[in-house]
Amino acid sequence: xxxxxxxxxxxxxxxxxxxxxxxxxxxxxxxxxxxxxxxxxxxxxxxxxxxxxxxxxxxxxxxxxxxxxxxxxxxxxxxxxxxxxxxxxxxxxxxxxxxxxxxxxxxxxxxxxxx
Amino acid sequence: xxxxxxxxxxxxxxxxxxxxxxxxxxxxxxxxxxxxxxxxxxxxxxxxxxxxxxxxxxxxxxxxxxxxxxxxxxxxxxxxxxxxxxxxxxxxxxxxxxxxxxxxxxxxx
Numbered sequence: 001x002x003x004x005x006x007x008x009x010x011x012x013x014x015x016x017x018x019x020x021x022x023x024x025x026x027x028x029x030x031x032x033x034x035x036x037x038x039x040x041x042x043x044x045x046x047x048x049x050x051x052x053x054x055x056x057x058x059x060x061x062x063x064x065x066x067x068x069x070x071x072x073x074x075x076x077x078x079x080x081x082x083x084x085x086x087x088x089x090x091x092x093x094x095x096x097x098x099x100x101x102x103x104x105x106x107x108x109x110x111x112x113x114x115x
Numbered sequence: 116x117x118x119x120x121x122x123x124x125x126x127x128x129x130x131x132x133x134x135x136x137x138x139x140x141x142x143x144x145x146x147x148x149x150x151x152x153x154x155x156x157x158x159x160x161x162x163x164x165x166x167x168x169x170x171x172x173x174x175x176x177x178x179x180x181x182x183x184x185x186x187x188x189x190x191x192x193x194x195x196x197x198x199x200x201x202x203x204x205x206x207x208x209x210x211x212x213x214x215x216x217x218x219x220x221x222x223x224x
Contacts, residue, residue, distance in 0.1 A: 004158075042202065042214035043159065090158050101147055101166070104212060106158035 003027070004107035006091050012113045013081055021076040021110045023091030032074040033104060034066060035090040043090055049074060050096075078112075086114045118142065118205045124219040127197075133190040135218050137203030140184040147206060148179060150188045152199040153217075159202065162188065193222045 004025045013019040023032065030051050035043040047056045049068045063085070065077045076089055088111050092104040120138040127133040139148065147166050151159040163170055163177045165186070170177045176189040190197055202217040 006158075042216060043212075044214070045211055048211075092158075101164070103149060103161040103164060105161065106151075108156075108158045111156075 004091055004093055004105055006089075006107035006110050008110060009108065010111050010113070012115060013078075014115050015083065016080050019078050019081055019112065021078075021089050021091075021112070023074045023076070023107060024072050025074075025091075025093045025105075026072070027093055027105060028071060029093035029095050029105070030071065031094045031096065032068060033092040033094075034064075034074070034076050035092065037088040037090055037109070039087070046076075081112070081114050083114050086112055088112075118146075118213065119203045119215045121201070121203055121215055121218045123216065124221070126221050126223055127190075127193045129195060129222050129224050130192055133188075133193040133197065133220060133222070135188040135190075135201050135203075135220065136185065137188070138185045139203070139205045142183050142205050148177065148183075148186050149204040149206060149212070150175070150177065151202045151204065152197075152220075153202065154196075154199045162201075193220075195222050195224060198222045 006023050033048040034046045036046055037043040045057055046060045047066055063079050067075045088109040090106055090109045092106045094104045095102045147164050149164040150162040153159045163172055163175050165177045165179055179186045198221050200217040200219050202214050204212050
């Protein structure tokens, strides 16, 4: 089945040590998203790629960056993780949503813990 | 800020219909209403979406009021596996979902 795959499901890193989370998709969607979901909160959009065009949310900290080397893969880089960055990170994809009528498809997330 | 308001929690007896309301009084003419659910430790799962007309699929029905200021998601025969947080999202073609606080639905045996 076509899907959005996030690896690993659980990631532990040390305070200040860079970490990369990965997302791959077999849906051939041109838009990919990264969300942060802290405990007991709703997901919050960090940024998205429309093809290779990167779009950052205004309140996303500079500590968070992303790469999309090709259509299928997208990475979330946290340069210097702080304790407040412990969260579930969700990747999603969609086709062009300029009309707003294409749903986003989410992976099952990577839960990041900071020691 | 989210453009939707939902009750924080609801209970439903197994086998009964679950009716989850959502208020979106500031919705614009070109904005769609989407419903997702999130089961613990999983990513949000798409359920259904609509613009003006009522919609039905294999999972649920979506009833949108004529003025489009509110909607109701109906799970016709709730099961224990429907226990989840349900999010109502209003969006246009801006690639942006703003999740509200959602409704925590508990299906009771």
